[in-house]
Every structure is written in structure tokens, then in C-alpha cells.
Amino acid sequence: MAAPPKKLLDQVREAIRIKHYSYRTEESYVYWIRRYILFHNKRHPREMGKAEMEAFLSHLAVEEQVAASTQNQALSALLFLYRYVLNQPFEEPLDALRAKRSRYLPTVLTREEVLAVIEQLSGVYRLVIQVLYGSGLRLTEGLRLRVKDLDFAQRQIIIRDTKGAESRITTLPECLIERLKQHLQGVKRLHQLDLEAGYGSVYLPFALDRKYPNADRDWIWQFVFPSFGLSRDPRSGVVRRHHLHETGVQRAVKQATRAAGIEKRVNCHTFRHSFATHLLQNGYDIRTVQELLGHKDVKTTMIYTHVLNRGGRGVRSPLD
Incomplete structure (x- = not known):
């Protein structure tokens, strides 16, 4: 009897471990991929593409007002999903609204x-x-x-x-x-x-x-x-x-x-x-x-x- 196909997020975890990414990266990537799927009413990522990614990333920047580093982390997770799990890498640049990168001076103690x-x-x-x-x-x-x-x-x-x-x-x-x-x-x-x-x-x-x-x-x-x-x-x-x-x-x-x-x-x-x-x-x-x-x-x-x-x-x- 053939084994049932692996769930998408399990495939993501497997791909991350093959590349020896840290457990923290694994958790964050799975989190953003799950958020992406729920944002589009549980559609499978294979049925979505550039437009859906741009809509999700723009939502993070405009509605949730996340930091640029947070938006970049979500982007990295989605690019990983399409490139290494779904084998659908994006060649064109994304046209999403980007979160503004803050230029702050770090706190320094004497x-x-x-x-x-x-x-x-x-x-x-x-x-x-x-x-x-x-x-x-x-x-x-x-x-x-x-x-x-x-x-x-x-x-x-x-x-x-x-x-x-x-x-x-x-x-x-x-x-x-x-x-x-x-x-x-x-x-x-x-x-x-x-x-x-x-x-x-x-x-x-x-x-x-x-x-x-x-x-x-x-x-x-x-x-x-x-x-x-x-x-x-x-x-x-x-x-x-x-x-x-x-x-x-x-x-x-x-x-x-x-x-x-x-x-x-x-x-x-x-x-x-x-x-x-x-x-x-x-x-x-x-x-x-x-x-x-x-x-x-x-x-x-x-x-x-x-x-x-x-x-x-x-x-x-x-x-x-």
C-alpha cells in the first residue's frame, strides 16, 4: 500500500532540514507560509503565484505595518516555498509595497x-x-x-x-x-x-x-x-x-x-x-x-x- 502524500508544511520542514537551516528558521518559515495560505482562504500555493504573493506582502506593510525585516522574512519564506518545495521559482521581481526600512542608531551603554x-x-x-x-x-x-x-x-x-x-x-x-x-x-x-x-x-x-x-x-x-x-x-x-x-x-x-x-x-x-x-x-x-x-x-x-x-x-x- 502506497504511503499517503506528505502535507505541504511537512514538505517544507523536510526541505529546510536538507539544507541544514536552523530550527528557528524552520519555525519562522512554516509560520509565514501558513499565514500566506490562510490569508488567501486556504488556497494551495500551487494555485497561486506572483499576484497573491504581492497582495500578502503589501498587506503586511500597509495593514499590519510590520518592520522591513519582518516583511523580508516573510518574503524569504515564500521564495523558499516556491523554489525548493513547489519547484516554481520566480524570475520576475515582485511589485509589492515594501515596508519602510528604519534608520536608527543602536543603543550603546557607557x-x-x-x-x-x-x-x-x-x-x-x-x-x-x-x-x-x-x-x-x-x-x-x-x-x-x-x-x-x-x-x-x-x-x-x-x-x-x-x-x-x-x-x-x-x-x-x-x-x-x-x-x-x-x-x-x-x-x-x-x-x-x-x-x-x-x-x-x-x-x-x-x-x-x-x-x-x-x-x-x-x-x-x-x-x-x-x-x-x-x-x-x-x-x-x-x-x-x-x-x-x-x-x-x-x-x-x-x-x-x-x-x-x-x-x-x-x-x-x-x-x-x-x-x-x-x-x-x-x-x-x-x-x-x-x-x-x-x-x-x-x-x-x-x-x-x-x-x-x-x-x-x-x-x-x-x-x-
């Missing part, structure tokens, strides 16, 4: 403000934020660090398969080396307890678990910042200890900012912005900062030079 926030943090959350600020990492990059990515001898961190599927090397603050070593001792004890309980495996990217069958239990592949409990992998169903969840760190930063009395909009990414700005203030050249941040285009890094010029670009107010 060094004193950074230290004040860190002072209000404790435990593993404090160490996570110290790594984000000290090395200029994105939150997901910090939480996905593996033991093998910390090079204490060279005082560097290797960020692997990050945004854009590329890797880079950034600095490891000397003042965090001993603290990280102590932290890893506790993580290793936890890993040993997991192994004794019949667990101890960790998610490996790019099907490395098939290429190296026992690598998922090796110490070097464990997360530097493991979660507090075991959980079931949503893709494989295997019970594992994943890394810390982003929301816990984000909540801790919000509370610490309030406790420090800082009246700025601060999130975890603020520490990466502050890292870059403070390096430029200390005289490091823009290309060095670009390399440490992993920006493909120096224009992206240039935003921090604009941050340095805030305050009327050095103009003295006549009121002063």
Missing part, C-alpha cells in the same frame, strides 16, 4: 553602565553577558558555544556556523579565563551525571552524529552554557540537554537594567553594540572591528562611527 548592569546579574547569566560584551557576540552565538570553541591558550573564541553560515575568530577577555574554567568544571560534572543516567548526548549540526556516532556524548561537543534541565529535541525526539534558552537571559538583563537604574532600552544585543563602539573609542580601526563582529560589509560596521558622532556631531549648543 563602560560604567555596562559594568553596572553586570553587577546586578548573578550566576550563569552574569557570565553569559560578560562573554557577549567582552567578545562582541550575538546572544545566540554565545549560547551555542561548545567547549571546543574556547581557546584559552590563544585567548580567542571560535564562532562557528554563525549568521550567513560562516565562522570567525574573536577575542576572549583575559579576565574571564579563570571564571570560564571554573564554570566548565561544573558543566563537566553535570555532563558526567547525565552520562551515568543514560543521557549526555547533545545536538550536532550537519548530520555529524551519523558521521561520528559517539561524538554527541564527547565532552568537547557539549554546550558551554547548558540548560538547567533535559528536554526532548523537537526534530529527532531524543531527550537531551540543550543550551540555555534565550528568554531566560533576556529576562535577567531586563531586570538587571531596571535594578541598575539605567533608563535606556537595553537588551542582550546592546552589549554587542557597546563592544564595537568602545573598541572604536579605544582607537581600533574599523576593519578590525568588522572582522571581530563578522560583518560581511564594512558599511554595517560603519553605523558605530555614527554612534560616536552623536550629540550634535561635536557641535557646542548656543545654550551652553
Whole structure:
């Protein structure tokens, strides 16, 4: 008896996993494709095309007033659907109304403000934020660090398969080396307890678990910042200890900012912005900062030079 055909969204998930996209990307793409189908009264995407895509994207921009990045994410999901699942790639550019891209300057803390926030943090959350600020990492990059990515001898961190599927090397603050070593001792004890309980495996990217069958239990592949409990992998169903969840760190930063009395909009990414700005203030050249941040285009890094010029670009107010 022939197996029933797979549902469309299951086909989408399968195509995403073949391309080794992250689980977060998988969830967001499925979400936007489902929204697209419901917007057009549950019509099958194969029956729709360029006009329906333009209508949906224009609705997001005009009626829902989403940010440009949100609209672009929806567009990417639909292009993926038609190109890799339905085999109907679009050759012509879409003529949808585009959300206006905002040009905002990122929030940057002074060094004193950074230290004040860190002072209000404790435990593993404090160490996570110290790594984000000290090395200029994105939150997901910090939480996905593996033991093998910390090079204490060279005082560097290797960020692997990050945004854009590329890797880079950034600095490891000397003042965090001993603290990280102590932290890893506790993580290793936890890993040993997991192994004794019949667990101890960790998610490996790019099907490395098939290429190296026992690598998922090796110490070097464990997360530097493991979660507090075991959980079931949503893709494989295997019970594992994943890394810390982003929301816990984000909540801790919000509370610490309030406790420090800082009246700025601060999130975890603020520490990466502050890292870059403070390096430029200390005289490091823009290309060095670009390399440490992993920006493909120096224009992206240039935003921090604009941050340095805030305050009327050095103009003295006549009121002063």
C-alpha cells in the first residue's frame, strides 16, 4: 500500500532540514507560509503565484505595518516555498509595497553602565553577558558555544556556523579565563551525571552524529552554557540537554537594567553594540572591528562611527 502524500508544511520542514537551516528558521518559515495560505482562504500555493504573493506582502506593510525585516522574512519564506518545495521559482521581481526600512542608531551603554548592569546579574547569566560584551557576540552565538570553541591558550573564541553560515575568530577577555574554567568544571560534572543516567548526548549540526556516532556524548561537543534541565529535541525526539534558552537571559538583563537604574532600552544585543563602539573609542580601526563582529560589509560596521558622532556631531549648543 502506497504511503499517503506528505502535507505541504511537512514538505517544507523536510526541505529546510536538507539544507541544514536552523530550527528557528524552520519555525519562522512554516509560520509565514501558513499565514500566506490562510490569508488567501486556504488556497494551495500551487494555485497561486506572483499576484497573491504581492497582495500578502503589501498587506503586511500597509495593514499590519510590520518592520522591513519582518516583511523580508516573510518574503524569504515564500521564495523558499516556491523554489525548493513547489519547484516554481520566480524570475520576475515582485511589485509589492515594501515596508519602510528604519534608520536608527543602536543603543550603546557607557563602560560604567555596562559594568553596572553586570553587577546586578548573578550566576550563569552574569557570565553569559560578560562573554557577549567582552567578545562582541550575538546572544545566540554565545549560547551555542561548545567547549571546543574556547581557546584559552590563544585567548580567542571560535564562532562557528554563525549568521550567513560562516565562522570567525574573536577575542576572549583575559579576565574571564579563570571564571570560564571554573564554570566548565561544573558543566563537566553535570555532563558526567547525565552520562551515568543514560543521557549526555547533545545536538550536532550537519548530520555529524551519523558521521561520528559517539561524538554527541564527547565532552568537547557539549554546550558551554547548558540548560538547567533535559528536554526532548523537537526534530529527532531524543531527550537531551540543550543550551540555555534565550528568554531566560533576556529576562535577567531586563531586570538587571531596571535594578541598575539605567533608563535606556537595553537588551542582550546592546552589549554587542557597546563592544564595537568602545573598541572604536579605544582607537581600533574599523576593519578590525568588522572582522571581530563578522560583518560581511564594512558599511554595517560603519553605523558605530555614527554612534560616536552623536550629540550634535561635536557641535557646542548656543545654550551652553
